Amino acid sequence: MTPCIKCGNVESIVRSGFIRGKQRMFCKACNLYFTVTPHNHPAPKKPHQTTIIDIAKVLGISPSTVSRALNNSTEINENTRKEILRVANELDYRPNFLAQSLNRGETHTIGVIIPDIQRPFFAGVLAGIQKVATEAGYRVMICQSNESHHTETLNVQALVTSRVDGLLISHSKETTSFEHVKLQLKKGLPIVHFDRVCNEVETAKVIQEDFFGGFALTEHMLLQGYKRIAVFAGPTDLLISKARIDGYKAAHEKYGIAIDEALVYHGSFSRDESVKALNYWLGLPQKPDGIFTIHYANGIEMIMALKEKNISIPEEIGIVAFGDELIASLIEPSLTVFHQFPFKIGETAANILIENIINPDSFIPYTTVIQGELIIRKSSLKTNNQTTI
Amino acid sequence: MTPCIKCGNVESIVRSGFIRGKQRMFCKACNLYFTVTPHNHPAPKKPHQTTIIDIAKVLGISPSTVSRALNNSTEINENTRKEILRVANELDYRPNFLAQSLNRGETHTIGVIIPDIQRPFFAGVLAGIQKVATEAGYRVMICQSNESHHTETLNVQALVTSRVDGLLISHSKETTSFEHVKLQLKKGLPIVHFDRVCNEVETAKVIQEDFFGGFALTEHMLLQGYKRIAVFAGPTDLLISKARIDGYKAAHEKYGIAIDEALVYHGSFSRDESVKALNYWLGLPQKPDGIFTIHYANGIEMIMALKEKNISIPEEIGIVAFGDELIASLIEPSLTVFHQFPFKIGETAANILIENIINPDSFIPYTTVIQGELIIRKSSLKTNNQTTI
């Protein structure tokens, strides 16, 4: 049997249950409990990020003094500070962010939840967020919801677990219940919505001119003489989709043109849907002579599909879309769009969030609208005498 | 003057220096130091993420018991565990990641440093990284170097400060010294390079078929009958740029064709450079009849510029590029490319890094090559009888 680790006696030992799988012993002589560890840890001294304590030991001072030196405290002698900084530099000291955050109760990190990094719009927003955040001394933690409500909820939990100081979120198109956001808001977490916002909760929001964009694109088409404009709408519940369609409707009203509800097609943003919508429209007794897509990617896909079908653009069918990308100007015919400014949206949202974080009490949520820009290109220019240079 | 907070006496009070800007007092009677705080904090009880202690208080048990319940420890009564889980759920408890990480000495977070989020290639890599990381229970923290060495160094420091468990890095094109990486590697931080790797340090690497891609693209052009192929190369020091050009040279050697060094243009990847290079080539006494660009974006820009100049592609000048994007297939003429698989690169790199993190001792760095694919399109197809469907 195992001898006692203290007296070395063997007879006085009795087993005393299990702890974490390991046999536990009790020495009746020493009145001592112990577990039999195969005497493993001769302290291999892992390579180790230098801590404040390492510095303190080198100089024979207390950790608190080192901390003061590193934090530009006034309560420290200049010479001591210099010595500490020298050693800190020598040992390549980096403050442990975890310990700092735990102590201060703030992480200087903001969480971002977007549907998909690979979409240029969101990549642009991210870049804007990163810029502002970095300048303000904040880190950024990014999560993708992949357009799934469930994943989005998990993302929120993960970021809360990471104790981010605030949250920037653009909802998945699946998201119609917002309990996960409300809950955190109630706990005092600053949240700012952008693009795909949610009106059920009182947060600051950064949105685009969805209504006006839809209006401008539609008005442009109507003025070009298009009379039956089909709409490729997003999911029924998606707020920005609704707003853009409202703009579409308003333009029609302004010019006293009736709307054929049969021309509105709801679907996801996938490639298949573009083709399905097109086939649906072309199968109608009264075909459309124009198309307005909520998302530019669908517009691009439709141009490709129409070219395959040898339907001329913009003569037989004109097409306009929301959102811009380099590709829209390069495709032939180039695509008329309502251009967004994703970078600016990101910048603005990040600024507002940080404002909210810094001053959580006096902060009053407000909504910011980032102006877009109508860019007219060939896909909707019926008159050939008009050139776009 | 202020009375003593203990005895209430006023006469026995003397001032005793300043602490953090506040006047400090000393009561000679009580032998007590104190600072005059305007009696502000009646504990406003900020809204608060629930902690393990909150749960413990509710149930009148100790925090350690709660911890055990939450961590599937065996040393706990099933009924107790159920009760704890119930309360935890009721209070929407989320473990404080900071505290956990600090205690365990690992953050379950991996840091990623890339030159630019907005480049589709890197966005794709990120998506791949995110997928693998999420599945393995890791968080991802992303930094952009903006192609600046200095920023890259700061990024490394920031991530080290955040105590990431490992680092994925694709170097800025400015980076030629790698001390910042070496230092962390020496401290035991697992690092994996991808795409823009560095051969000076012993890390695992995930690279593309840069040499073979350059070779394949060039060989294709030579077989098409192009004889004077210009190269738009990246910065002179960029490793992947060198490899691609080596492939270009190898293809020439294979077919016994001499290379005119005047056709190799080094420059950054910006739009201006594309145009400058083009003008340079077109100003040569012996103009090129083909172009090979290291980066697809430059290829796209050159196609645009050539079209403006009314130079026909692929007849007068053929063009091929490295890297693929949707746009390459949509532009007219569509662009022949050596397609990369960014998502797969990201997945692979993340997997290797996590492997390294989990088993730091037995891990031996190795290099993985992600195969690319030559996609032939119109921009380099001289013979019109060959169609690409």
Place this chain on the structure above:
DNA sequence: AAAACTATCGCAATCGTTTCCGAAAACGAA
């Protein structure tokens, strides 16, 4: 029914920093 054993839980240390409080040493003016 005593002895041997087990299940379950609390205490306290730990992770690295910050900061409140106390105290000694140095400084200044009378």
Place this chain on the structure above:
DNA sequence: TTCGTTTTCGGAAACGATTGCGATAGTTTT
């Protein structure tokens, strides 16, 4: 000098979670 004042530093308690160890009540074995 002497006492009020200031500067400078150390000790210790946070922050929230994990875990080794000790302890007790209950259970099983002789």
